[in-house]
Amino acid sequence: MTHPGVRADSGSTKHRIIAAAFDALATHGYADLSIKAIGDELGQSPSLIYYHFDDKDDLLLALLDFHLAQFTAEYLDGAGADPETNLRAFVDKLLPETVSADKRTFLRVYAELRAQAAQSEAYREKFTKLDSLLVTTVSDFIEAGIEAGQFADVDVPVAAEHLVGLLLYAMQTRATTTRTASISSIRVALDSVLDDLRGEAVRPSS
Amino acid sequence: MTHPGVRADSGSTKHRIIAAAFDALATHGYADLSIKAIGDELGQSPSLIYYHFDDKDDLLLALLDFHLAQFTAEYLDGAGADPETNLRAFVDKLLPETVSADKRTFLRVYAELRAQAAQSEAYREKFTKLDSLLVTTVSDFIEAGIEAGQFADVDVPVAAEHLVGLLLYAMQTRATTTRTASISSIRVALDSVLDDLRGEAVRPSS
DNA sequence: GTCTATAAGCGGATAGAC
DNA sequence: GTCTATCCGCTTATAGAC
Structure with missing residues (x-):
């Protein structure tokens, strides 16, 4: 590593x-x-x-502080394309199709550290901030997309939490199970949530 | 407790x-x-x-075996109403609006035990089975709903994984953060996913 | 089945030499 | 800044009495 x-x-x-x-x-x-x-x-x-x-x-x-800062710098730097592209890049970065052994090790260590938040107020605060930061980042992408006319006028906090939730679930799944099929399904689900952002009436009625 | x-x-x-x-x-x-x-x-x-x-x-x-068995008995017993009602009851049971101190304690212990799966093959197997069981349970509800004409012809594994992912994310959030607003958002997101199961063209076009 | 006593070692942490 | 030596409490686990 x-x-x-x-x-x-x-x-x-x-x-x-x-x-x-x-x-x-x-x-x-x-x-x-x-x-x-x-x-x-x-x-x-x-x-x-x-x-x-x-x-x-x-x-x-x-x-933990060091790795959270590292993580923030690596994954949460606002990208330079249009909002939808930025958002999809963000999702791909957090949930790549395959993960190297190093990344898997990181996911495992991260999962163990997060679990400490169940017992320790200090850890709980840090992971509360991390999750909030993730949701804020995604919210900003979505808001920018709405303003740019790329996305429909969705409930931003709900949509952001929805995306982050699926991402973190998939990361936990990678760290604590061998359910590789789950990851593929979550990637499909994420795509459909992202597609829905573009407008909820894409599919024709009956 | x-x-x-x-x-x-x-x-x-x-x-x-x-x-x-x-x-x-x-x-x-x-x-x-x-x-x-x-x-x-x-x-x-x-x-x-x-x-x-x-x-x-x-x-x-x-x-862990004891509590997984307990959990299975308490939450995964097939209910007796129509598929959509069963599914919504399942979701509500796993993600009630509020949790008692006892339930929160359980969530915390559970989060710590799951984290052991990052290190231990034995734990990993057990949580792989648990997650698979959850997804299977939800899949069965969805399939029954499709056959009953209650749900649209969705991709069952994806929809099931989507719902379980949001549920487990919310449970982890309750165990390891103080982000109560997240829980509300996830409940809304879950409702919209459930609504979508009924048919994806409910909302009129443009 | 349950207890007391205890082995044997490892844990976190400090003192003080270099 | 880094090391050796060391303290001492606690840990897992066993032996053997009751």
């Missing part, structure tokens, strides 16, 4: 530790993640971690 | 241990779950657990 911006053998020590923590997380899972395992992955002493972070929790929250 | 069929102070010891494990899970989270915490919740010696289960993993998989 490579870490763009936080490569395994370069960057600040803090970033190398975060990268090592990610790899340890991918290998051992959140429940079995130990400071020692992170040190092993880092190839340095576990106690070094305590010079750079207060404790395990501090490190893991920094890890 | 009560456990229908596995009440805290009755039933077989095995079941009481599973109930205690659930409560400990709800209190401490999966990562911080210890045998001692389960014993405390049980009000008995932690070592008793090893008489009834091989180890922690064995117990937790039994817990």
Whole structure:
């Protein structure tokens, strides 16, 4: 697994530790993640971690912050084409037809981190913000499309939540099941939702 | 938290241990779950657990099996009305307008258990089966509706996956965020998907 | 079936040398 | 900044009494 911006053998020590923590997380899972395992992955002493972070929790929250920022930068940069093209590109980027092993690893780690939100207020806040950001991004695309006359005058928050919901469901499915047929179906469903945005009366009556 | 069929102070010891494990899970989270915490919740010696289960993993998989069976019995029993009514009842049951504290606790524990599927093949198999079962259940409702002339001739697997996806997304949102507005939007989106099943040309053209 | 006692090791975290 | 050494509590799991 490579870490763009936080490569395994370069960057600040803090970033190398975060990268090592990610790899340890991918290998051992959140429940079995130990400071020692992170040190092993880092190839340095576990106690070094305590010079750079207060404790395990501090490190893991920094890890989450880093990856959420990374994710935002990678997927949520407003694109330069017309609204519908931008929206379809966004959907394709979040739900590509196939995923590399690296991306699948990321989806799994991400799924485990999200589950921490069930227990931890701090995690819950971060994932609440992430989801809101996703919905806002999609809402902006839809609104722009309506103003451009590309989309019908739909209920924007509902349509945005609908699209994001299908996307995140598919990502969870990729992380926690082997249901590949589900992904194909969701891609079809997403297409039909996107088509519906263009106008709800495309199909002829009876 | 009560456990229908596995009440805290009755039933077989095995079941009481599973109930205690659930409560400990709800209190401490999966990562911080210890045998001692389960014993405390049980009000008995932690070592008793090893008489009834091989180890922690064995117990937790039994817990998951029990709750999946419980869930299946509670939510997936084929109802007795017409297909559309059955389907809408199913959706309402999985996504009620409000959730009790108990149900929210269940959603949180469930979210944490699902996340284990990112790491564990055994969990992954179980959640793959659960999701497939949900989709099959919805597919059956839709097929019955098509045969009864209640629904249009839609792509059944896609429509079923679409509905289940929105439902599971909303459940995850309830477990891991504070985005209550999202739930309302998803309920509206679900209604529109259900309405669309009745025929895709309900709305007049231009 | 359930308990007490305990083994044996791992966990997070700190002190202090370099 | 990074390391070695170390503390100590807690963890899983077993042995054996009752």
